[in-house]
Amino acid sequence: MKKLVILTLFAFALTGCEQGKHASTGFSLPEGDAKRGEQVFLSYDCLACHTLAGYEDPERESLLPKRVPLGGDRTRITTYAELVTSVINPSHKLAKSMWPEEVSDEQGQSLMTNFNDVMTVTELTDLVTFLQPQYKLKAFNRTNYPNYFP
Template sequence: MKYTPLIVCLIALTGCDKGVDSPRGFSLPEGNAEQGKAVFLKYKCLACHTLAGVEDSSVTKHDDISIKLGGNKTKIITYAELVTSVINPSHRFSRPYRPDARNEDGSSKMTVFNDTMTVSELTDLVTFLQPNYKLIPYHRTNYQLYSHYK
């Protein structure tokens, strides 16, 4: 009986595995940031996105969409989230964006590049983008304690 809590914990942990659909064990190779910038420009990401320090005057901007990439965030933007944003732009990661970045059915207006972008291009692109996100600490508001009237 003294092992019962341990057994319960092990059963609970194995219950979190989603079987064949689990992402456990999935890993992409390391990318090249310099080549990732070339991918970013090749696929004309600046038509709908902005990224500090990256410009391309040959790209025609979409007037109705301008999604900022990078910048200060209060939560870590993971490699997996960025990969998901590229290969499945309608995933929940893209939902907080303005309504003008979504189609009427709620899907992302972002072009899906799954049939044109190679895995190497994807890993290079994500390796290029990720350092542009900076984690800043969340600062709580310190409220003064109010004392009761005397």
């Protein structure tokens, strides 16, 4: 019986983390304006470090050894909340990269510029309204292993 109580408490403690004061539930963004978001994207010069289909500029110099692609095919939905987090707290979850040193410094912090003191909330909501539809959901393709004939 005592074991059961301890186990139950433990389970509560575990799930508690998700519902604690840092939980992302209840987070909701106002509707943004994609057209203005495009202007925000261009004026903050996101392309100095990123690529986005339809906005290629081979002349443009990159601030990174390799630009980080935005948008395109993903195997899971990229949400508004994830995009907001990527912009206001880039180190929270670093972009998947084969070479982490290309996207983060020695302390594991993102190399992305921090815009928090200059970008307004309206600009942020417009920006993610513009960005989110650039992410397309693509079915996960299983590796096609050739048939094995003994």
